[in-house]
Amino acid sequence: xxxxxxxxxxxxGVVVLLFGSIKVVRNSSEEASQPDPGxxxxxxxxxxxxxxxxxxYRQLGCRKCHxxxxxxDPMQSVPSPPMDGIGSLKEEEWLYSxxxxxxxxxxxxxxxxxxxxxPSFADIPESDRRILAAYLSHLKVExxxxxxxxxxxxxxxxxxxxxxxxxxx
Ligand code: HEC
Numbered sequence: 128x129x130x131x132x133x134x135x136x137x138x139x140g141v142v143v144l145l146f147g148s149i150k151v152v153r154n155s156s157e158e159a160s161q162p163d164p165g166x167x168x169x170x171x172x173x174x175x176x177x178x179x180x181x182x183x184y185r186q187l188g189c190r191k192c193h194x195x196x197x198x199x200d201p202m203q204s205v206p207s208p209p210m211d212g213i214g215s216l217k218e219e220e221w222l223y224s225x226x227x228x229x230x231x232x233x234x235x236x237x238x239x240x241x242x243x244x245x246p247s248f249a250d251i252p253e254s255d256r257r258i259l260a261a262y263l264s265h266l267k268v269e270x271x272x273x274x275x276x277x278x279x280x281x282x283x284x285x286x287x288x289x290x291x292x293x294x295x296x
Contacts, residue, residue, distance in 0.1 A: 164271065167212070167268050167269040167271065167272030167275075168196065168211045168212055168266070168267070168268055168269075168272075169267055169268075169269070170214075170265045170266055170267065171214075171265045171267055172261070172262055172265035172266075176258070176261055176262055176265065177262070179258050179262070180258055180259060180261065180262025180263075181262070183255055183258055183259050183262070184259065184262065187248065187251070187259075189210070191203045191205075192205040192207045192243070192245075193207050193208070193209060193210045194209035194210065194211060195209070195210040195211060195266070196211065197211065205239070205243045206239070206243075206283050206286070207243070207245070207283060208279065208280045208283040208284060209276075209279060209280075209283075210263060210266055211266060211268065211276070212266060212267060212268030212272070212273070212276040213263050213264075213266050214263055214264040214265050214266040214267050215266075215267050215268045215273055215276065216276065216277065216280060217263070217264070218264065219260050219261055219263075219264035220260075222259070222260035222263050222264055223256060223257060223260035226248045226249075226256045226259055226260055227248070227249055227253075227256055228247060228249060229247055229249050230247065231244075231245045231246075231247055232244060232245070235284065236284075238284070238285065238286050277289070
C-alpha cells in the first residue's frame with residue numbers, strides 16, 4: 128500500500144469513528160431526556176405529625192419489621208408488608224382499629240411464626256395509637272405505582288404470587 132492510500136484510509140477511519148461517537152452521544156442524551164417517573168412514595172402529613180408519628184414509629188420498634196422510605200432494620204428479615212404507600216391502601220380508622228386490636232391476626236391473618244407476627248399495641252396510650260394511625264394514613268403512593276404496592280402487600284401477607292388477573296384489572 129502506498130503512503131497516500133494509507134493516509135486516506137486513516138482519514139476515512141477517523142471520520143467513521145467521529146460520526147459513530149456523535150451518534151452514541153446523541154442517543155444517550157435522548158435517553159437522559161426521557162421523563163423520570165421518580166420516587167412514587169410521599170406523605171401528606173403536617174410537619175408536626177411527621178415528627179410525632181415517626182418518633183413513635185421508631186420508639187415502638189415498627190422499623191424492626193417494616194420497611195418505610197425503603198429503610199428497615201438490617202438485622203431483621205421478617206417478611207412483613209412495607210409501610211410505604213400504606214395510606215393509599217388503608218383508611219385511618221382501619222389503621223387505628225388494627226393498632227388497637229388485642230389480636231391483630233383477627234383482622235389480618237398471619238402466616239408467620241409467633242415472634243414475627245404483628246404484635247398488639249392495644250396497651251400503648253390511645254393518643255399514641257391515634258397519632259400512629261394518622262401518620263400511617265398519610266403515607267401515600269402515586270397512582271402509577273399503586274398496583275405494585277398492592278402486589279407486594281399481597282405477596283408478603285400470603286407468601287404467594289399476586290394473581291395475574293388482579294394485575295390486569
Ligand atoms: C415483630 C415484627 C413487627 C413489629 C415490631 C411491627 N409489625 Fe406491623 N406487621 C408485622 C407483620 C408480620 C404483619 C403482617 C400480618 C401478620 O403476619 O401478623 C404486620 C402488619 C402490619 C400492618 C397491616 C399492613 C397491611 O398491609 O395489612 C400495619 C399497618 C402495621 N403492621 C403497622 C405496624 C406499626 C405501626 C408498628 C409499630 C407500632 C408495627 N407494625 C410493628 C410485623 C411487625
